[in-house]
Amino acid sequence: MDLLSELRDVVPGDRIVADPEELERHGGGIFTYHAPRQPDAVVCPENRDEVAEVLRFANENGVPIVPFGEGSSLEAHTIPVHGGISLDLGRMDAIVEVRPDDFVVRVQPGVTHERLNAKIKEHGLFFPVDPGWDASLGGMAGTNASGTNAVRYGAMRDQVLDLEVVLADGTVMRTGGMSMKSSAGYHLTGLFVGSEGTLGVFTELTLRLYPVPEKVLAARAVFPGIEEAGRAAVAMIRSGMQIGRVELVDARTVEAVNAYKGTDYAVAPTLFLEFSGSEAGVESDVDQARAISSAEGCKGFEFEADEAARERLWEARHEAGLAITRLNPDKKPMTTDVCVPISYLPDALARARETIAGHGFDGAILGHVGDGNYHAVFPVDVGDPEEMGRAEEVMGRIVRYALERGGTCTGEHGIGSGKTGHLREEHGDSLPFMRGIKRLADPNGVMNPGKVFAEEPWPAPG
Amino acid sequence: MDLLSELRDVVPGDRIVADPEELERHGGGIFTYHAPRQPDAVVCPENRDEVAEVLRFANENGVPIVPFGEGSSLEAHTIPVHGGISLDLGRMDAIVEVRPDDFVVRVQPGVTHERLNAKIKEHGLFFPVDPGWDASLGGMAGTNASGTNAVRYGAMRDQVLDLEVVLADGTVMRTGGMSMKSSAGYHLTGLFVGSEGTLGVFTELTLRLYPVPEKVLAARAVFPGIEEAGRAAVAMIRSGMQIGRVELVDARTVEAVNAYKGTDYAVAPTLFLEFSGSEAGVESDVDQARAISSAEGCKGFEFEADEAARERLWEARHEAGLAITRLNPDKKPMTTDVCVPISYLPDALARARETIAGHGFDGAILGHVGDGNYHAVFPVDVGDPEEMGRAEEVMGRIVRYALERGGTCTGEHGIGSGKTGHLREEHGDSLPFMRGIKRLADPNGVMNPGKVFAEEPWPAPG
Structure with a gap:
């Protein structure tokens, strides 16, 4: 199959980007140590119907679809590890409706959190979720991102009231509404937030806003x-x-x-x-x-x-x-993201520092400690297998410490393709149920394959 | 099949309750206008393994299972509309572990919120979710209950960090952990909270606690x-x-x-x-x-x-x-539970009052208005079809007003068997996906049949 020419029957030609620089940008990641892999095509849909058309095409032809926002994931979420289409949502960047009196905004997935905040400032409102990079809100919902304000306002999942989602077969559904709470049916909004592009593509998000404090x-x-x-x-x-x-x-x-x-x-x-x-x-x-x-x-x-x-x-x-990364410009940053029950935090920090130093890394520790979430960042030489082995050992020890105390392997960065083994350690007993949901949303396994459940072979078994 | 004698092979005999008063209590509801229907048996398991045994038995034999806490649901959640087993979790009422330094408690589902609060008071902590009745925490998680504190602390879903769930086939899994946030895999905790006993039975809950304010x-x-x-x-x-x-x-x-x-x-x-x-x-x-x-x-x-x-x-x-109900002791209370985007609240209240009066009911209006959630309560004569028709009309108008403005048909009481039509109006496009999840968790349809998706025939089609 000639993917590019087939795609020209699916969406207008100017949605398809094939220049080498863009392919390279969509095959790596700003903050990730994971190996790059270029997509076979980059498609930039301009509306929901185009997203649905591309997904339907990919689903019927067994082509992987990898949603792409700003490419700032730390865990290779946007790297097309099995090739296929990088679905760049950057052109869907409209702030659809600001409803200041309801503390609600509707946005397309390509809007970034800084742009949203610039827009709503005039209403005396702000949106609290602030990962370090100016990430897209669609991507932030994909990984259940948080940041420095989470201790007070919660993570991304706490802010998303409604999603318009396109499933692999092109079905469109809305998961929530505009009221502050609801007990109407299963909570699909919370399920899709954090699903890392493996269940569907978000084409619109309804988010909570907050008054700027006095x-x-x-x-x-x-x-x-x-x-x-x-x-x-x-x-x-x-x-x-x-x-x-x-x-x-x-x-x-x-x-x-x-x-x-x-x-x-x-x-x-x-x-x-x-x-x-x-x-x-x-x-x-x-x-x-x-x-x-x-x-x-x-x-x-x-x-x-x-x-x-x-x-x-x-x-x-x-x-x-970014600053830590610059200390070692020839290396790539490996970043842990555990979250521990709060009483263990001081001990966890001390042990992490010992573990990093004991394995010969020049590491830094920082984090959103109010909710027990901290990061150890240590630059690694991805070309050196011995060093990478040591780095994985450090990561594994820090994760194990957290899991043994009821914590989690990822507080905000998600699983991607980097932590699938840790997810199995943490949630082995509920993983079959997660896989069942994956099959329900995406029976052909075309949605971001290799993420969350990495050991999947590709193409997915029929 | 002689259900009672079969059950005696599944659990110790003293777990099975068959006296008429208990059958009656498990067939009605303190606050509900819905028609009672007695279960064929009441089973009171004393631990997780007994729950799993009962579920496995019911699943293999196509016997409905209806989880029961305190029976205070307003929407008939605990009424076995298709008969079967009322699974009373009242004996599983241990406060398993209080971890004051982590702001976390582990409880069995039969613990009520007032008992929990009495226990943790000594640590200077409290649990905020407070429906009017002293409901069980398992039941409260089942409907995503909230109450007067939700405007500050959120609803039940915001408090549950982890669930131990038994699925219909007896599989046991945990959905979360003890850390304040996580991005590890699909958010099953939030999915099971609010699933109204249709996906599985909770045998343990890990909940957030808060410091008592100065x-x-x-x-x-x-x-x-x-x-x-x-x-x-x-x-x-x-x-x-x-x-x-x-x-x-x-x-x-x-x-x-x-x-x-x-x-x-x-x-x-x-x-x-x-x-x-x-x-x-x-x-x-x-x-x-x-x-x-x-x-x-x-x-x-x-x-x-x-x-x-x-x-x-x-x-x-x-x-x-309860006080409103006492004004008309011969009638049963019908209660709306819509939640609207906050800017519509004053108009919604005025319209609701007009609608109730205009239909000849002696109604009262009250609610958690800080999050846009209010209740209209009007006593109805369930034996009078004309009056019931008028009552449904009032309910329908109030719900439609909310849905047309982006609100929800239920802010905290859940769907049960009373609002399945309203759920279809609100989430018709995502209902097939919800049904898919239902089939995944409960392929034989034995978990609380007739709730959430009421139009299901029983027995479920194979």
């Missing part, structure tokens, strides 16, 4: 060690205070950030904090956070003086992953 | 009309203040409550409010709420003086449904 204050609290910082974070959560953000960066991360962003933050384990709410509420939260930090030996608790300094702080945090 | 303050704000009360509620939500509870009760509800509880609340549309957080935060929230209420013509804003008065207020609110 008062926002950011601060940095510097600690003698990573465990003290972790303990302070846990104590803040336990106190019941309304903390907005509580992010841990270790000394190595601060070093990387200072080098990359030109900041001069103290090179030591630090909590980046944000308090928000009413003027009076924030004041009382700050007092409490400062007292908790002091009790853990805090060596400095500094406020960001103005909005510019606050923005610089969060920009630095969001680009920390 | 300061809690309750108040009543009285308004000239129901629309003004609704508008004030919406304005409080829009302000971004950290409101704890915002409950609407109309004049008829207050009247019923005063009669039933001996209170002397002003007989007028009223918001029952609760503010919680830090001392300073609460003070500032109260000021804001008072100003908002004044702007809507509030005729009186009164604080509950002490903890006893506050408890009395919430007890009155929780028993409002």
